[in-house]
Amino acid sequence: MAVGVPIWFSLLVLTAVASSLAQISAEETESKEFVLTLDNSNFSDTVSKHKFIVVEFYAPWCGHCKKLAPEYEKAASILSSHDPPIVLAKVDANEEANKELANQHEVRGYPTVKILRNEGKVIQEYKGPRDADGIVDYLKKQSGPASAEIKSAEDASSLIEDKKIVIVGVFPKFSGEEFENYIAFAEKLRSDYEFGHTLNAKHLPRGESSVSGPLVRLFKPFDELFVDSQDFNVEALEKFVQESSVPLVTVFNNDPSNHPFVVKFFNTPDAKAMLFMNFSSEAADSFKSKYREVAEKYRGTGISFLLGDVEASQNAFEYFGLQDSQAPLVIIQTNDGKKYLNANLESDHIAPWMQDFKEGKVRPFIKSEVIPAENNEPVKVVVADSLEDMVLNSKKNVLLEFYAPWCGHCKKLAPILDEVAVHYEKEADVVIAKFDATANDITNDSFNVQGFPTVYFRSASGKISSYEGGRTKEDIIDFIEKNRDKAAHQESESPKDEL
Numbered sequence: 001m002a003v004g005v006p007i008w009f010s011l012l013v014l015t016a017v018a019s020s021l022a023q024i025s026a027e028e029t030e031s032k033e034f035v036l037t038l039d040n041s042n043f044s045d046t047v048s049k050h051k052f053i054v055v056e057f058y059a060p061w062c063g064h065c066k067k068l069a070p071e072y073e074k075a076a077s078i079l080s081s082h083d084p085p086i087v088l089a090k091v092d093a094n095e096e097a098n099k100e101l102a103n104q105h106e107v108r109g110y111p112t113v114k115i116l117r118n119e120g121k122v123i124q125e126y127k128g129p130r131d132a133d134g135i136v137d138y139l140k141k142q143s144g145p146a147s148a149e150i151k152s153a154e155d156a157s158s159l160i161e162d163k164k165i166v167i168v169g170v171f172p173k174f175s176g177e178e179f180e181n182y183i184a185f186a187e188k189l190r191s192d193y194e195f196g197h198t199l200n201a202k203h204l205p206r207g208e209s210s211v212s213g214p215l216v217r218l219f220k221p222f223d224e225l226f227v228d229s230q231d232f233n234v235e236a237l238e239k240f241v242q243e244s245s246v247p248l249v250t251v252f253n254n255d256p257s258n259h260p261f262v263v264k265f266f267n268t269p270d271a272k273a274m275l276f277m278n279f280s281s282e283a284a285d286s287f288k289s290k291y292r293e294v295a296e297k298y299r300g301t302g303i304s305f306l307l308g309d310v311e312a313s314q315n316a317f318e319y320f321g322l323q324d325s326q327a328p329l330v331i332i333q334t335n336d337g338k339k340y341l342n343a344n345l346e347s348d349h350i351a352p353w354m355q356d357f358k359e360g361k362v363r364p365f366i367k368s369e370v371i372p373a374e375n376n377e378p379v380k381v382v383v384a385d386s387l388e389d390m391v392l393n394s395k396k397n398v399l400l401e402f403y404a405p406w407c408g409h410c411k412k413l414a415p416i417l418d419e420v421a422v423h424y425e426k427e428a429d430v431v432i433a434k435f436d437a438t439a440n441d442i443t444n445d446s447f448n449v450q451g452f453p454t455v456y457f458r459s460a461s462g463k464i465s466s467y468e469g470g471r472t473k474e475d476i477i478d479f480i481e482k483n484r485d486k487a488a489h490q491e492s493e494s495p496k497d498e499l
């Protein structure tokens with residue numbers, strides 16, 4: 001499956017942001033707008049006049065854009081009196097004339113915010129917070145030098161906070177190839193990390209004073225707390241930072257300062273092991289240390305580890321079709337989309353189960369509702385566990401709707417499918433069925449479900465086709481008549497007729 005942050009995690013983060021935004025009062029009065037409005041006619045002109053400009057690509061209908069708007073405006077008003085002023089702009093990417101512009105800037109979702117430097121020659125993704133104060137702080141840092149000089153212990157302690165990754169270069173002098181590479185590297189990754197440089201390692205926390213460099217020290221709020229590298233090749237630096245900035249075990253709970261690391265976790269190309277448990281329970285410490293041992297053992301073998309608190313994991317549980325009562329549990333998601341589950345486990349079981357998983361002895365876990373005891377409605381209910389019996393091996397003609405409970409078009413289609421089902425009630429070889437694709441995994445590749453509703457037809461002899469016709473009773477019956485295999489006794493008669 002695609003690498004990337006899953007919807008259940010995005011939901012949690014967005015909800016957290018939304019609730020913090022809700023607290024900000026609507027004190028804007030209709031006055032001067034500080035955010036510049038740009039469109040395709042004046043975008044390049046405007047950008048080419050700025051060393052540093054921030055552009056939000058938005059769509060008028062997008063809820064997160066509406067939430068961001070007052071914060072963005074407030075930040076723009078504060079930053080207009082920064083020295084030099086920092087300009088914030090917006091582009092309605094939904095406007096036909098601006099679509100090309102949005103494409104050029106790789107806008108794939110809304111809002112997308114970009115930082116454009118050097119008259120637009122360097123473009124970076126905005127990765128800061130979405131509240132006014134957070135935007136202001138982040139952009140002040142982004143508009144300054146990529147790496148800040150550390151001249152005192154105070155400088156160091158204001159840069160190196162407890163909950164962030166901060167990278168510091170220690171140099172005998174601020175010149176030469178190593179220093180230049182370091183600054184180039186800082187420019188490149190400045191929207192992801194904070195950078196500093198110093199002539200004196202004594203200023204650094206936890207640093208022994210004998211270090212004279214050149215050396216790069218990465219401070220992190222987990223594991224060994226800092227790591228050093230002396231390879232100043234820009235690519236080597238990047239690799240060093242990427243590898244050192246993912247915790248051995250990523251922690252997922254309601255603390256937002258952990259969320260950037262969760263994003264990194266989901267963006268690794270590795271298989272993902274997730275242990276969900278109640279962090280307040282008595283057994284928590286034992287689980288944490290056993291899990292850590294396992295993570296240590298499999299470090300570098302293509303699997304990353306996350307430890308999640310059930311208190312923060314409702315969305316994750318829903319997504320995987322799990323119950324709170326199954327915790328503590330480990331679920332592993334591999335890149336081919338398969339899942340492996342060990343529920344209600346004890347801390348001593350983690351290691352042997354991982355071993356079994358690595359040796360290919362664990363069977364994939366399939367999310368399924370329970371097979372309904374009664375299935376007497378005209379439209380039959382199919383779940384993951386009955387897909388084979390009721391559809392694939394049924395030797396019947398099955399029209400199967402994949403739906404989501406929240407989907408409006410599905411709700412419109414439901415009474416029509418009912419009528420079709422009633423129409424075929426007397427014909428045992430035709431089944432009209434539905435499958436809740438949010439509560440059940442689709443275990444067969446023949447069904448490609450990208451949106452709802454998706455309707456497939458499987459003929460009695462096994463020919464699978466997707467239904468693309470009109471959503472009326474007549475259209476659907478017409479389709480079934482054209483594609484169904486007639487009952488077996490008719491089939492066996494017809495060859496004789498042809499002889």
Ligand SMILES: *[C@@H]1O[C@H](CO)[C@@H](O)[C@H](O)[C@H]1NC(C)=O
Nearest residue numbers: 036037038039041042043046
């Ligand atoms: C760009 O053009 C649009 C419409 O043509 C206008 O509303 C907007 O104010 C212009 N922006 C600037 C910075 O000139």
Ligand SMILES: *[C@@H]1O[C@H](CO)[C@@H](O)[C@H](O)[C@H]1NC(C)=O
Nearest residue numbers: 278279280281282310311324
């Ligand atoms: C977690 O454990 C604490 C303490 O035993 C308990 O009060 C809380 O309800 C539990 N939370 C969940 C989601 O089970």
Ligand SMILES: *[C@@H]1O[C@H](CO)[C@@H](O)[C@H](O)[C@H]1NC(C)=O
Nearest residue numbers: 392393443444445446462464
């Ligand atoms: C999907 O179902 C068909 C039978 O209709 C079967 O031949 C095929 O092997 C199944 N594929 C998977 C991945 O289970």
